[in-house]
Each structure stands twice: as C-alpha cells, then as structure tokens.
Amino acid sequence: MSEATTPRVAVVTGAARGIGAATALRLAADGYAVAVLDLDAEACAGTVAAIEEQGGRALAVAVDVSDGDSVTAAVAAVVEQLGAPVVLVNNAGITRDNLLFKMNENEWDSVLDVHLRGAFLMSRACQQHMVEARFGRIVNLSSTAALGNRGQANYSAAKAGMQGLTKTLAIELGQFGVTANAVAPGFIVTEMTAKTAERVGMSFEDFQAAAAAKTPVRRVGRPEDIAQAVSFFAREEAGFVTGQVLYVAGGPRG
Structure with missing residues (x-):
C-alpha cells in the first residue's frame, strides 16, 4: 500500500500479547491500520506503542468477544476511529485445562464462549463491511489441539469448531470477495x-x-511464526486461497 492511500483496516482480537500482538505488528508492517482488541484496552498499550514506533497506525479497543453488545460496540468504535475493517484475525482465547471427569461446566462454557462464540460474533460483525468493500480476509486461530489433546476437551473442541466455522465462512462469503482461512499453531x-x-x-x-x-x-515456535502465516492469508494476492487450515507446527499435522 502506498503512503498516498488510506491504509486498509485490520482487526486483531486478543492482541495485547503473544500471538495476537505479533500478528498486529506484522499486519501494521504490511501497511494496515490495526485495531488492537483485548478484554482490557490498557493492556493493549504496549502493542499500540510498538506499532506507532514503527510508523504505523493503531487503536486499542476493549472488547469481550463472547458478548454480542460488546462486539457491536467495539466494531463500531473501529469503524468510527480507523475505518471499516477488511481483515479480521480471531485470535482471542483462554484455557481452562482439566481432565474430563474433573472438568466443570464453567470450564467448558468459558473456553467455548471466548474461542468459538467470539469468532462467530466478531465475524458476523465485520463481514458486513467486507461484503460492502467486496474484499475481506478472515483468519481464525485454530490449534494442533483440534486433533485431540489430553486435559483439553474444551479447548480441543473449540479449536476443531474453528476449523468448521472457517470452512463454512469460506463457502458463504467467497462470492463477495471474502476469504476465510485458519492457522493451527503447534x-x-x-x-x-x-x-x-x-x-x-x-x-x-x-x-x-x-x-x-x-x-x-x-x-x-514463536509468535512471529504464526504472524507470518496470518500475513500471507491477509494478502490481496491470496484471494484464491480459502477454506484452508494451515498447521504451523514445525512438522506435518492433520
């Protein structure tokens, strides 16, 4: 993107630290204005500062991705202050690990709510702007845990669900120039x-x-390894790649 044009807007959830922060920094380096979303906007200050130090534009926005009203308000704030988003990275996540016989309903529900419900709500809120632009990139963070992992029935189910959601979004939104792909870290x-x-x-x-x-x-792996993969899926040149799950795990998976 040239400096003379207004940068496209990317939204990254769970971007205060870790994979989300690395992804936000990479997308900013790619020329996007980045909305840095997390449960606590103040926690996003470091990511925003790092982007601005590199000459990029960023905005910290508080959101509870599992709450519909919070998601609506957050996306509206992004549109008002940065512009309509055309890239969405659904990275927000938590763990509440336990063996099945010890896992309580709250541990199950909270993980599914943040990962899967959150990705659904954020995708639903952002896709309307992508459809209007006839361009969009949705990247969902899955995991090798989608293949099963001891002590993570909740997390594994959520991450497997992210793959099914991704493939369905690809089918529904492809005709509007919107792709949906998943990155599954090891x-x-x-x-x-x-x-x-x-x-x-x-x-x-x-x-x-x-x-x-x-x-x-x-x-x-390092967070930057995942950010590189997200960057590929977010590119305009990746428009014929959709509904895919890329395992970034240092070896073959899936």
Whole structure:
C-alpha cells in the first residue's frame, strides 16, 4: 500500500500479547491500520506503542468477544476511529485445562464462549463491511489441539469448531470477495503454554525442550511464526486461497 492511500483496516482480537500482538505488528508492517482488541484496552498499550514506533497506525479497543453488545460496540468504535475493517484475525482465547471427569461446566462454557462464540460474533460483525468493500480476509486461530489433546476437551473442541466455522465462512462469503482461512499453531512460546507447563508440573524450559525434541524442525515456535502465516492469508494476492487450515507446527499435522 502506498503512503498516498488510506491504509486498509485490520482487526486483531486478543492482541495485547503473544500471538495476537505479533500478528498486529506484522499486519501494521504490511501497511494496515490495526485495531488492537483485548478484554482490557490498557493492556493493549504496549502493542499500540510498538506499532506507532514503527510508523504505523493503531487503536486499542476493549472488547469481550463472547458478548454480542460488546462486539457491536467495539466494531463500531473501529469503524468510527480507523475505518471499516477488511481483515479480521480471531485470535482471542483462554484455557481452562482439566481432565474430563474433573472438568466443570464453567470450564467448558468459558473456553467455548471466548474461542468459538467470539469468532462467530466478531465475524458476523465485520463481514458486513467486507461484503460492502467486496474484499475481506478472515483468519481464525485454530490449534494442533483440534486433533485431540489430553486435559483439553474444551479447548480441543473449540479449536476443531474453528476449523468448521472457517470452512463454512469460506463457502458463504467467497462470492463477495471474502476469504476465510485458519492457522493451527503447534507449540508456541506464550503465556498460555507457560501455564500449561505449570499445570503438568514442569519448568517452562524443560517443557519447551521436550516439545522441541518431538518436533521435526527441532525447535518450538514463536509468535512471529504464526504472524507470518496470518500475513500471507491477509494478502490481496491470496484471494484464491480459502477454506484452508494451515498447521504451523514445525512438522506435518492433520
């Protein structure tokens, strides 16, 4: 995008840290004005500052992606202050790990609400602007956990659901110039995986080493690895790629 044109607008949920923050930074580097969404707008200050330091434009917006009214208000704020979004990255997520027989209904519901309901609400709110523009890119964050993972029945179900949602969005929205794809990370160094290490009683360093040893490329992933994949799907040149799930996991999955 040239400096003379108004930058297109991208929305990234769960962008205060980790994969979301890295993705927001990458999309800003690609020339997008980026709406940095998270539960707490103040927590987004670091991501916004990093984008602005690189000469980009960013806006922090508070949102509870599992709440319809909150999503409506957040997207309206983005439209008013940045412009209509044409890229949406549904990254917001939480974990509430437990074995099935110990998992309570709140642990199940909260994970499905943030990941799957959140992606549905955000996609529904943003797609109208994409359809009007006859251009749009929706990228959903799935996970290798979609294939099953001990202690994560809720998370695995949510991430598998993200893949089904992605494929359906691709079918419904393709005629309007809108693509929908999913990125499924493997082991990525984030606060979330650090909490998983704590849950299983390992130091994070040992946890990473064990994961790397089982990965063909012999390393763990970084948030930037996922951001690169999202960047590809968000490109105008990727308009013939839709309904796909890309495992970014250092080896074959799926």
